[in-house]
Amino acid sequence: MNLVEIEPGLAVLFADQPPSDIDLIPFQMLSAQAHRDLTDKLAIASGVGNFAAQGSQGAIAAQGLVRLAPETLKALKLAQPMTSGGWNLGSLVSSNGKIAASVRWVPATGAQSATMLAALGPAAALLALQIQLASISRRIDENIQLTRDVLQALHEDQWTTLLGLYETTMRAVREAQLAGAVNDHIFAAIATREADLRKQRHLFTSLVRSHIQALDTDAKGRRAYLQRNIEQIVADTHGMLMAEGSWYRSQVLRAGNISRDESNAVENERFLAELVSETQRDHSQAMDDAARLLGDLERQCRLFAELPGERSLPFTSKRRSIGDAVVMAEALAERVAALRNQAHTQPAPLNPSxxxxxxxxxxxxxxxxxxxxxxxxxxxxxxxxxxxxxxxxxxxxxxxxxxxxxxxxxxxxxxxxxxxxxxxxxxxxxxxxxxxxxxxxxxxxxxxxxxxxxxxxxxxxxxxxxxxxxxxxxxxxxxxxxxSERRTDPLLSAESSFEDNWSTNELEVAR
CATH class of the missing domain: 2.30.29.30 (Pleckstrin-homology domain (PH domain)/Phosphotyrosine-binding domain (PTB))
Known part of the structure; x- marks a missing residue:
């Protein structure tokens, strides 16, 4: 078996048959022709096709995507894997922690990854679509009840719309996965909600960015702002995650619907590539903003917990314990880290040398x-x-x-x-x-x-x-x-020149 990492944490698995003990994400919502085209180009661009042609692996095909856990990615940065013939050697581990298979894999590193994606041409957009679908299927939104209650209380006028968009897009994803395609019947429910999806996304994204801007000040100002607005930050961030997730799912489903239109495949190539690229870029920026805000929030809540004095913070309806604030901040931060396929980390205790x-x-x-x-x-x-x-x-x-x-x-x-x-x-x-x-x-x-x-x-x-x-x-x-801060002055230069000339004349007189 061969793993070809497409981006950090996500790889395509090539094998003669799919392993039974591995949590494999199959390619979904693609036509048979699109699936074959993607598989062929991936095999050639990664070199797996050449390897198979030599007879070492027999019939080999792209079976789907394998997600590397954040802990695995962290370990790979600290340890050097074994290599052979330009490939890294490793093992696939099943859900119960047992080694299920030995693999060769190519990491997504710099120019090598960029060259491979460039070689895919239009198929790169289809691969990106599969990556997005994998994110949706493996990162189903979980209710964080404590922060959800805060969101519902502070944004009661937006709550029913947010919840409706969330449920509509999640149902469409499940239906598309069952059907193996985003057909027109499935996508129709999403298309009618386009305006609401964009409105909610713009609203909550702007609220989150206003908090980030307000926190761009000195330590005293950040502390005061967070202490006054902690509940609003929690509500706005949770709302943004719901709105962003619904919009993201709708865009991926739209791309899946477009890729199904094989009769206009040539005309749709550039449009599909741009749609997928724009969706990835905008979604990544939104997740980065949320992670940045929640990082500040969690650090400040944990700082409050270490300080003497009051043990609670002001909320709209009543004061809450600092412990509650820490739980809310951490829960949201962990959720965003999971959506970004990153480990949620905290600074280690200080131990100065x-x-x-x-x-x-x-x-x-x-x-x-x-x-x-x-x-x-x-x-x-x-x-x-x-x-x-x-x-x-x-x-x-x-x-x-x-x-x-x-x-x-x-x-x-x-x-x-x-x-x-x-x-x-x-x-x-x-x-x-x-x-x-x-x-x-x-x-x-x-x-x-x-x-x-x-x-x-x-x-x-x-x-x-x-x-x-x-x-x-x-x-x-x-x-x-x-x-740039060094200076010279002609007086010092002139004095040095005078001394040099005087020494030369004195030497000549002595002779």
Whole structure:
């Protein structure tokens, strides 16, 4: 058997007969001629056809699509598969986790995948259609009751329309799968709802994007906006997923209906390719927007859960516990991740390699920073310092692979807020100065600021001083002066030229 990955996570299975223990997604809703054309071109473009012609596999055909789990994709990034003759070697695993078959497979990597899809020509649109159908058949919308109740309460005027579109498109998909085609009778129910489908999609997409725009501000503004609008964000995002899913299904069904028109196949080729491409592009953008908004929402809800103070958030009808908010945000985020065939991940607990404290970094601070840092951020080092102000204030300074931040300790502990962040690329000069009987000084000069920090007396000697010195060295390693900021002056050049000439004349006199 041979797997040819078409896009990350989805591959075409070639075999003399379909395996019984594999969750195979058969090619659906294509005419016999379209199916043969797609299979032939896939086999030739991927090289499977040549392999079969050599007699190694006998009669070989495209049996359908196999979806690689997000966990499998993650593992493939961390481990190097065995290879033979340019093909990766691996195994197919059945639903109960047992190895069902050994396979050769080609990953969807860069130019190789693009070249193969280009070789398919018009058949590429049919393949893309099959990929979309696979997404629908394997990602049937599940009711998330908690968020669905919020949606129904806040968008009561839109609820019946949303639910009607959802049920109509889902029924059409099931009927098309049973019939093996999107015939005119099946598609008629979708065609009459075109205006409603687009209206609902535009409405909820615009609501989600307005939230994203409102969150494009500083940490304090994001926190305040999310705290005031958490229920609205949940409702709008759930509504967007329902509206987007209904529109997406309708477009795929439309493409399936067009591909069935073999009498006008030549005229429909370009139109079908454009329809499939546009649907993929718009749907991917919508899912990216939803994932971005839900990522911010989930991180902020989890941050609220770590902070002292109130244990509930304002909702329209009543206050809800922060635990409820976390459950809602996580459920929606997991759903979007599944629709994108990606694993829903959370940042790992922070474990900085360098900790400059009198004793150790407080656990609650690291738990708060886990959610306060930008998504995917790791913490290399953190230190307990003082801001050099008229009235001194305790602060934390932390270093990530791309930035460093400084924030008053009360802002972090009570509000979960990082007050100031700087790109490491903006560090121009760092000076670490030891002081007798006092903690060291740390000066950081960036493109826009001169920052002065001090360490407490415990860092004046011994292990404390050694760790503080290493923290300064870490920042010193980031110092740089870009060529664009370098300057020259003719006075310095003239002085250098004068000294060179004077030395030459003096040498001649001596001779």
């Amino acid at each position: 360098l900790v400059v404290f009198k004793e150790t970094a407080p656990d609650e601070v690291l738990r708060i920073l886990r959610w306060a840092l930008p998504a995917g951020g790791s913490l290399l080092a953190i230190a307990d310092v003082n801001l050099d102000r008229l009235v001194g204030e305790n602060a934390y300074i932390g270093v990530t692979p791309e930035r460093f931040f400084i924030s008053a300790q009360t802002a972090v502990r009570k509000q979960g807020m990082i007050e100031r962040e700087f790109d490491l690329a903006d560090v121009r000069y760092v000076r670490f100065r030891e002081r007798e009987k006092q903690g060291p000084l740390l000066d950081i000069i960036t493109t826009d600021e001169n920052i002065k920090l001090t360490f407490d007396d415990w860092a004046a000697k011994g292990e404390g001083l050694s760790e503080a010195r290493r923290f300064g060295n870490l920042l010193e390693a980031a110092m740089n002066l870009p060529e």
